[in-house]
Amino acid sequence: MTRGFEIVSKYRNAGLNLPYRTTKRAAGYDFESATDFTVPSIWKLDFLKVLWAIRHERAVDDVQAQKAKRILKPYLVPTGIKAYMGDDEVLILANRSSNPLKRGLVIPNGIGVIDADYYNNENNEGEIFMQVLNFGLADVHLKQGERIGQGIFMNYLLADEERQPQAERQGGFGSSGK
Numbered sequence: 697m698t699r700g701f702e703i704v705s706k707y708r709n710a711g712l713n714l715p716y717r718t719t720k721r722a723a724g725y726d727f728e729s730a731t732d733f734t735v736p737s738i739w740k741l742d743f744l745k746v747l748w749a750i751r752h753e754r755a756v757d758d759v760q761a762q763k764a765k766r767i768l769k770p771y772l773v774p775t776g777i778k779a780y781m782g783d784d785e786v787l788i789l790a791n792r793s794s795n796p797l798k799r800g801l802v803i804p805n806g807i808g809v810i811d812a813d814y815y816n817n818e819n820n821e822g823e824i825f826m827q828v829l830n831f832g833l834a835d836v837h838l839k840q841g842e843r844i845g846q847g848i849f850m851n852y853l854l855a856d857e858e859r860q861p862q863a864e865r866q867g868g869f870g871s872s873g874k
């Protein structure tokens with residue numbers, strides 16, 4: 697078993713590129729957005745109203761609170777890509793260094809941990825998503841094919857003793873329970 701990338705069946709005919717390294721000694725494989733995708737700026741009026749109310753210790757009504765919560769919920773940008781690798785390997789997803797600087801795009805989970813057993817899982821075929829929030833003042837309109845992040849294959853180590861995990865992965869983003 698080696699390691700690499702495949703396009704998930706949903707995007708089989710979408711003309712996607714497999715992740716690629718942009719320089720001879722780059723560690724990261726750049727991922728592109730599988731579709732056009734807009735990431736709204738978080739600085740929307742509903743969110744600012746909630747911030748103002750909290751600052752002035754005013755009551756926040758439920759509707760406003762719900763809207764603010766939605767604004768702060770990370771967006772999942774689809775890559776249309778799945779990754780296979782050895783059982784003792786992991787694909788670490790990282791932001792592009794230019795994203796915060798140029799577009800205010802941050803990945804709120806810090807890094808993405810793409811487990812070897814995520815590949816071809818029955819829930820979503822192991823499609824990799826970039827979680828993003830847009831702290832910039834303007835909405836960001838990603839075009840299909842725009843580079844949104846990078847993945848680095850690494851080995852990981854296990855502890856001498858551990859409670860052997862028995863569960864089979866069913867998906868991502870909270871699928872292993874609370």
Ligand SMILES: O=c1ccn([C@H]2C[C@H](O)[C@@H](COP(=O)(O)OP(=O)(O)OP(=O)(O)O)O2)c(=O)[nH]1
Pocket residue numbers: 789805807808809810811812813814823824825826827867868869870871872873
């Ligand atoms: O930025 C990310 C992070 C995770 N994943 C996918 C791949 C990974 O194998 C799976 C689970 O990721 P992780 O274990 O970090 O999520 P979690 O919050 O622990 O949820 P769970 O493990 O319960 O699925 O979700 C992504 O596609 N992008």
Ligand SMILES: [Mg+2]
Pocket residue numbers: 872
């Ligand atoms: Mg997990």
